[in-house]
Amino acid sequence: MAVEPFRTLTAKTKVIAVDNVDTDQIIPARFLTTTASDGLGRCAFHDWRFDEGGTRLPTDPFGADDMADTPILVAGANFGCGSSREHAPWALRDFGFRAVISSDIADIFKSNALKNGLLAVEVGQDVHAHLLQNGGCTLTLDLEQRVLTLDTGERIAFEVEAFARRCLLDGVDTLGYLLGQQEAIRAYEEARQ
């Protein structure tokens, strides 16, 4: 299915200054018995937000049920490490996040995020340190230009895999693209036999 296109986003950040935020933090495994992919926002960072009975913890670093006002998540190094569960970006999107920025983002999580309209951006150490120290600042992510504009006005170039970028910009249906390669796939299968 085509995802909602992503072109530019000007919004505030939410900072989680913790390294190695793994997919079990993003969505604990006990929620993975679902057979759906929607409505997982309440499961996002569940055990950081709620106690056993579902009451909000006083230490909840998010403090709200929807991150729509701070849809850019800035996190410590190695964000999204661990499992391949696509439930992680599903939960973050449903929680209101539209982008995640870190110094490095785990390979499988990044791949999954980009397929679900969650822009994953890696920045250098200096920019990362600045963002971690300035929670709530307003940034602009311009995917067309691949430029991140900081609250200071400084413009930082970032990389996004070219095909994933095109899919996000234009809402390209990746499965449709692959299905369009049937001839080549058939030729490969025949050559291998």
Next chain:
Amino acid sequence: MPETLLDKLWTRHLVQAESTEAPAILFIDLHLIHEVTSPQAFDVLASRDLAVRRPDLTFGTLDHSTPTLPANETGRLPYVTPEAEEQVNKLISNCAKYGIELAGMGDARRGIVHVIGPELGLTQPGKTIVCGDSHTSTHGAFGALAFGIGTTEVGHVLATQCLLQRKPKAMRVRFSGALGPGVGAKDMALAVIAEIGADGGQGYAIEFAGPAVEALSMEGRMTLCNMSIEAGARFGMVAPDETTFDWVKGRPHAPSGDAWDAAVADWRTLTSDAGAHFDREVTIDASRIQPMVTYGVSPDAAAPVGASVPAATTKSAEAARAYMRMADDTALQDVRVNRVFVGSCTNSRISDLRAAADILRGRKVADGVVMLVVPGSEAVRKQAEDEGLDAVFIAAGAEWREPGCSMCIAMNGDAGAPGDLVVSTSNRNFMGRQGKGVRTVLASPATAAASAVVGRIADPRDFIQQEAV
């Protein structure tokens, strides 16, 4: 141009090479599926009225959400929630609908996906192997290009048998020398992760090489490749050799007769050429590796069992010490243990169970310690029971369970209680991974068994030396 093993595996599977604009289209030889990461992918197929392109290259099992306690007197399995049972039933119905072979409940082939693929001979050198599970790197132990994928990609493979992928960079980790007694593949894995960091392998495929890797059994190589993802690498691999061929030969899905000879001749070419370029090379002296345990909430927080907890140098490390209730300078062998788990796709194979049983034989699990032993598959269970290992575990006071992922991911109800310290042969020590508030210490099966006996984190070599006297 000399080529790496990665180069060779990659080139063989190119339906279309990558360009600046588009990733490569990679053909997938084996797609393993399980109940947790497949239902939404099947829903996409159904909504678009698509068939599974190659059900013959797809194989399903049930492992993550399944109970490890047997059925009750009415024949009902004790699923943790109705939702878990529904998820299992959904895979059963999807496999029936699309003509996919499934090792379902009661099937002698069932088990953890990364245990049964190799057991059945589905996993072979030279194949591309994917699964909606990050520990798919396990299968790279056979010289396969094996990697974990998300559910969207599971849908892509179901519908087209292909994936869009950028080629990873190549890293070689060489283990020189030989392992000492009581030290195994799990200790090698934790040592390399501690060396390069939990993100040190990001963007890379790791080829494990060197004499200490060549000396490993296939089970050991699987353990090593399994943990690649804990260093951030989606791919781990070992070049196939006689050990590999001997292990694969005669398995149900392995080639036979002339096809076997032709396959082996081909598989022998799957090595990195002399002079092939690696983007990064790491060398580790295997003779210096000690039994390793973790003390933090990331697998790179690993140290020799005889060490103390190092001083925290970051806020994240301080938070990890607080969660683990391990102050700086705590001697790891002073840490009290509540539970021990032997199992998971990392360490639930027959050699793992033998290593644990060798220490438990004639001994008792310490008072106050609960120990679970969960075989990786029905085949491992049968083999262990034929060897009397189940009796050893039960006599020691451990629980002998049905095959499954169990306490590794703790989504089937097998979990610790808040605050429990679990010495676990699994792969992740993340906060809450084995139950809310549970503290996980990763270790080898031998170290886990030794810790169960002592009731604190323990060095398995103390038991081996005792026997040698």
